Amino acid sequence: MKIDRRTVIQGLCIAGTAGAFDVGISFLARKSESKTLLRPPGALEESDFLASCIKCGQCIQVCPFSSISLLDLSGGINTATPYIDPVKRGCYLCDLFPCILCCPSGALDDEVQKIDQVHMGVAYITEPKNCLNYKNTKVSKENVDRIKAHGDRTELEKELNEKLSAQVGKDCELCLEVCRVEPRDGAIKLIGKEPVIGKSCVGCGACTEVCPASIIKIAPAVTYEDYYNKRGAKK
Ligand code: SF4
Ligand code: SF4
Ligand code: SF4
Known part of the structure; x- marks a missing residue:
């Protein structure tokens, strides 16, 4: 197949x-x-x-x-x-x-x-306390419509839009929803009310696009080890 x-x-x-x-x-x-x-x-x-x-x-x-x-x-x-x-x-x-x-x-x-062979870069969180969860704010229709505005030209885009629409009114887990790494909590998870990036992140940037708070960025062409350990960046 x-x-x-x-x-x-x-x-x-x-x-x-x-x-x-x-x-x-x-x-x-x-x-x-x-x-x-x-x-x-x-x-x-x-x-x-x-x-x-x-x-x-x-x-x-x-x-x-x-x-x-x-x-x-x-x-x-x-x-x-x-x-x-x-x-x-x-x-x-x-x-x-x-x-x-x-x-x-x-x-x-x-x-x-396979996804675990991908090494595009690594995600990092700029202002964790701006996460919608930290602010006790639910996902709004506007949050999702912004992403859906990109279009639905293919079946995969339609599936994505439907998945995102189902999140309206819920606690925000949009970044987790779009992350395709398995197990997902190896790449991104919420600890308390703050998002944290894990060492399995491949830097695809899907979470960057969907985050309503715009707090997830991508460092291209570096590994988790390079970004978080060697540079001493804040996790
Ligand atoms: S969706 Fe975000 S956390 Fe998941 S692999 Fe892509 S960049 Fe990393
Ligand atoms: S979304 Fe585009 S860039 Fe990413 S794997 Fe699919 S074809 Fe490649
Ligand atoms: S997408 Fe993730 S990081 Fe952004 S507000 Fe929602 S839960 Fe927080």
Whole structure:
């Protein structure tokens, strides 16, 4: 069954080649630096990624969440390479990683087939006391509508929107709801009324996108060990 799905996705990749640049380039207004970019899952180490990526845009074409953009001309050496801005749209770590399967250059490593092989970066919490739970505030319709406004062009986006709608009026666990790491509390959990990131976080940024308090950020291309232990960052 899994092999069949891989074959189907790879067929879609080939079909999408001719229109790869139809999606255009995202015109990011600021100048970016490679070390700050969050790359799609499976991305090689940054210098190898830049050497390998042929800027074909296939990963963008097949992403069912429209999570990936191409960097605009202000990106210098990074121009037209794919990146993820999790404030706008995180990666939802799809089954079989269509972005990886469609990458013809190996810039996204097809050895990465499971979530625990993904190393995009790591999440960190900026102001835990602004968590809705700490403030005893329930999830509002507006909190969810903001995320749903991204669209429902695919079945996966529709499923996501339905899942989020079901959270309206409840204590906020939106970050936990979208985290696909198993067991989930290895990546993110609430301790008391504050969110805490765990060592299984892969840095997909889905929690960043959905958090109504905007208190979850992603440090790209670093491990939990690098971020929390070596740098002595606050957990
Ligand atoms: S894993 Fe899915 S959501 Fe994430 S970038 Fe790849 S195709 Fe998009
Ligand atoms: S906590 Fe989960 S949803 Fe958030 S970045 Fe880490 S793996 Fe992704
Ligand atoms: S998404 Fe998570 S961190 Fe953000 S307010 Fe809700 S429970 Fe708190």
